[in-house]
Amino acid sequence: MPNNKFNVVSLIRRKRDGGNLSKTEIQYLIDEYTKDALPDYQMSAFLMAVFLKGMNDEEASAIAYAMLHSGKVMDLSEINGVKVDKHSTGGVGDKLSLILAPIVAAAGVPVPMISGRGLGHTGGTLDKLESIPGFDVNLDLTRYVEVIKKHNLVFIGQTEDIAPADKRLYALRDVTATVECIPLIASSIMSKKLAEGIDALVLDVKHGSGAFIKDPEEAKLLARRLVDIGSEFKKDTVAYLTNMDQPLGYKIGNWLEVEESIFCLQDEWPDDVREITLLLSGSMIQQGGRAETLDDGIEMAKATIQNGSALKKLRDIVIEQGGDVAVIEDPGSYKPAAHQTDFTAAKDGVVSAIDAYQVGMASLELGAGRKEKTQPVDPAAGIVLRKKIGDKVKQGETIAVLHTNKEAQFDVALELLEKAYVVEDKAGASRPLITHVVDAGGIHDFDYSRVPALK
Amino acid sequence: MPNNKFNVVSLIRRKRDGGNLSKTEIQYLIDEYTKDALPDYQMSAFLMAVFLKGMNDEEASAIAYAMLHSGKVMDLSEINGVKVDKHSTGGVGDKLSLILAPIVAAAGVPVPMISGRGLGHTGGTLDKLESIPGFDVNLDLTRYVEVIKKHNLVFIGQTEDIAPADKRLYALRDVTATVECIPLIASSIMSKKLAEGIDALVLDVKHGSGAFIKDPEEAKLLARRLVDIGSEFKKDTVAYLTNMDQPLGYKIGNWLEVEESIFCLQDEWPDDVREITLLLSGSMIQQGGRAETLDDGIEMAKATIQNGSALKKLRDIVIEQGGDVAVIEDPGSYKPAAHQTDFTAAKDGVVSAIDAYQVGMASLELGAGRKEKTQPVDPAAGIVLRKKIGDKVKQGETIAVLHTNKEAQFDVALELLEKAYVVEDKAGASRPLITHVVDAGGIHDFDYSRVPALK
Numbered sequence: 080m081p082n083n084k085f086n087v088v089s090l091i092r093r094k095r096d097g098g099n100l101s102k103t104e105i106q107y108l109i110d111e112y113t114k115d116a117l118p119d120y121q122m123s124a125f126l127m128a129v130f131l132k133g134m135n136d137e138e139a140s141a142i143a144y145a146m147l148h149s150g151k152v153m154d155l156s157e158i159n160g161v162k163v164d165k166h167s168t169g170g171v172g173d174k175l176s177l178i179l180a181p182i183v184a185a186a187g188v189p190v191p192m193i194s195g196r197g198l199g200h201t202g203g204t205l206d207k208l209e210s211i212p213g214f215d216v217n218l219d220l221t222r223y224v225e226v227i228k229k230h231n232l233v234f235i236g237q238t239e240d241i242a243p244a245d246k247r248l249y250a251l252r253d254v255t256a257t258v259e260c261i262p263l264i265a266s267s268i269m270s271k272k273l274a275e276g277i278d279a280l281v282l283d284v285k286h287g288s289g290a291f292i293k294d295p296e297e298a299k300l301l302a303r304r305l306v307d308i309g310s311e312f313k314k315d316t317v318a319y320l321t322n323m324d325q326p327l328g329y330k331i332g333n334w335l336e337v338e339e340s341i342f343c344l345q346d347e348w349p350d351d352v353r354e355i356t357l358l359l360s361g362s363m364i365q366q367g368g369r370a371e372t373l374d375d376g377i378e379m380a381k382a383t384i385q386n387g388s389a390l391k392k393l394r395d396i397v398i399e400q401g402g403d404v405a406v407i408e409d410p411g412s413y414k415p416a417a418h419q420t421d422f423t424a425a426k427d428g429v430v431s432a433i434d435a436y437q438v439g440m441a442s443l444e445l446g447a448g449r450k451e452k453t454q455p456v457d458p459a460a461g462i463v464l465r466k467k468i469g470d471k472v473k474q475g476e477t478i479a480v481l482h483t484n485k486e487a488q489f490d491v492a493l494e495l496l497e498k499a500y501v502v503e504d505k506a507g508a509s510r511p512l513i514t515h516v517v518d519a520g521g522i523h524d525f526d527y528s529r530v531p532a533l534k
Numbered sequence: 535m536p537n538n539k540f541n542v543v544s545l546i547r548r549k550r551d552g553g554n555l556s557k558t559e560i561q562y563l564i565d566e567y568t569k570d571a572l573p574d575y576q577m578s579a580f581l582m583a584v585f586l587k588g589m590n591d592e593e594a595s596a597i598a599y600a601m602l603h604s605g606k607v608m609d610l611s612e613i614n615g616v617k618v619d620k621h622s623t624g625g626v627g628d629k630l631s632l633i634l635a636p637i638v639a640a641a642g643v644p645v646p647m648i649s650g651r652g653l654g655h656t657g658g659t660l661d662k663l664e665s666i667p668g669f670d671v672n673l674d675l676t677r678y679v680e681v682i683k684k685h686n687l688v689f690i691g692q693t694e695d696i697a698p699a700d701k702r703l704y705a706l707r708d709v710t711a712t713v714e715c716i717p718l719i720a721s722s723i724m725s726k727k728l729a730e731g732i733d734a735l736v737l738d739v740k741h742g743s744g745a746f747i748k749d750p751e752e753a754k755l756l757a758r759r760l761v762d763i764g765s766e767f768k769k770d771t772v773a774y775l776t777n778m779d780q781p782l783g784y785k786i787g788n789w790l791e792v793e794e795s796i797f798c799l800q801d802e803w804p805d806d807v808r809e810i811t812l813l814l815s816g817s818m819i820q821q822g823g824r825a826e827t828l829d830d831g832i833e834m835a836k837a838t839i840q841n842g843s844a845l846k847k848l849r850d851i852v853i854e855q856g857g858d859v860a861v862i863e864d865p866g867s868y869k870p871a872a873h874q875t876d877f878t879a880a881k882d883g884v885v886s887a888i889d890a891y892q893v894g895m896a897s898l899e900l901g902a903g904r905k906e907k908t909q910p911v912d913p914a915a916g917i918v919l920r921k922k923i924g925d926k927v928k929q930g931e932t933i934a935v936l937h938t939n940k941e942a943q944f945d946v947a948l949e950l951l952e953k954a955y956v957v958e959d960k961a962g963a964s965r966p967l968i969t970h971v972v973d974a975g976g977i978h979d980f981d982y983s984r985v986p987a988l989k
Contacts (some may be wrong), residue, residue, distance in 0.1 A: 091711035120574035124710035129584035130550065255579035256547035464617060 109145035117476035146270035149244030158516035172326035174336035184232035188367030200439030210458030218327030289435020332461015377532035439497035564600035589717035601725035604699030608731030619764020627781035641685035643822030655894025667914030669857035737773035787916015892954035
């Protein structure tokens, strides 16, 4: 393809003026960018024009397609069954992948999971898995296929082969104020997920104070865009919109979240983690063809907990990927962070709000997260919450326990928690966790009465 | 100034979201960019955000100020008199600087003129001057001052010292579809002009098919912005809006335009060239304090033609800057292009429209212009029009004569001229050349009755 097939400036100009680009034109821009024939400064001008002028459905699909095909697209057709993965737009304490992937795999549905690392206030599945001593997420794509075949499950990181255009574009968006753009977010997510070789996908699109997207209306737009792209690629795609007004579960931090996940797999759940995990697991089991209805899928998910097969699946995959299974079998044997301190209530009252962003930043400051992509994370650092929204507290009572190996960080983390927690005379009304479902048929309010298994 | 005085991403984000930047913030962006501490890809995202969200008056002045002070600002205070320059937004056949600068200098007003080169369909004053054998536009800034002192006139190109930030930003805008943006155009023009050390400025803001800006309303916005920036910098700034529905004058090409300019200085004018040249000259003479009114200024301009002092001024400056004065004294002695051919009328009728852009591109193809900045130009190439709008033509009659040293280019140039010329049964109504005047007091319709000297 010659470098001058299209005039790049005229393509930028057309988007700038609110016009649309053809699939071939978008493919050209992404291809040229991937092979360094189109400089960053032209791409960033294009991205800003896209940010401000938007993209229609065809364009968003086209950019996802181009990014997907900038690298290797896995073919898992040799593996029996409907391959299903899950993606979450992320939030503080969101360890759901660690729980639902073993559940769904144990229910007989292959889960080929390619995950990311934490950045800023949110953690990443890879960092959490690596807190298990020896656990190797850097499998090559041959091993990736082998491990799924053997266990119906694998956890790896995005390799250089997978959607390299997305990796470069994401880095560029990060430094040019073009991150929060629905078609770009959607195509970035979908290009990576589609490259895994999946047949179906469930999406957890979070909104609220602790989520990347605060506004439910924005979250709906993103969910629709994600589902549209999935449908365009003939993948069975369902998105659930979920509320994130506070951290998910009680533990935040890499090992701390693995530990909480193990307890969940032993049927000792925080309510919010249970509800969303069972929902997404049930959906994946249904999408994977192992259950007729979502409610049946949820019942099957519960059975994998009760019969111990989900926990066994986690143990098996830890062994397969080189991890120390002793810490899974006895989480109490894990070496804790050197220092702990309590965050206590300044007055009597009820926790009325928790700014999950501030909690995530506090955990980062304790060592659990990273401000920049190359920063290492401390597996043992983090925060264990004792109180969540609606809980009563007394002055001096412990609200959260901070874990760190860098004692000097307690002050800044405590300060962030003081900002995060609001204690008032009484709590407000609690909101339902799951608000909407989006599938190829459109967007609907989530109807709890149709999934009695969830309660 | 530390690199992290401001967070660049948050400045881009604010502009993206329609907010405004302070003078200090804009200064920071331009300073960092000039010293290579801010990469092209961040600047281009910022420029696209500016393109789509605009800049207010303070921001446009701030960016002009920052670009002006990115380099040397000339101090001409040792030269007596009010230093006045002219800038045109450019068009096909626009040789007005070559005529008005000698007129105004001959009337006793110092004209320190820093000009540019041609690009695309428009020519540049520097290329035209360089068609005079030996003429040197690359004077250093010491010589620049010396020559103005001696002749009230100098013609040079933008040196590396003058507004280097503008040079870099302009190159970036060119490849990122962020050229046609009024605050960026205005600050680019004004930063260069203000660096010359002028006291006053007249602006010719062209609109119509042959102009850079087609829409008169856009031209008004640009003119107001230019005048506002000038006023902000305490420079007496006046802008005239002029119509450009066809090329200016009859000759297009480097030497051909010098030749036509010499004839004008001998009082043999095309009507359109005469009208706008006298207007702008008269304004400059008035702004330079040598005439009470615009009409008086125009009368003085006419006197410099009639008494030969303007032509003498051109001759003197050609000699001073190393040019061969023989071709000024006898334009017929200039070595013409090796090949000429006629563009003839396909049918009887009246010329009803001439797309000046296509004529400019035809001239470029003949060798008079450049597609890329580093391309050399042919001094002798170009087009001599025989017919303009309103002229009757008969089938087979010559409409224009093409001059080139690259005979093979005739076909493409003739094809462009066929697209450019519209011959119909009768011509439409002609429009006034000068439409509006903009000064510190605002925008006004141009009132021909107040300048009887113009007719």
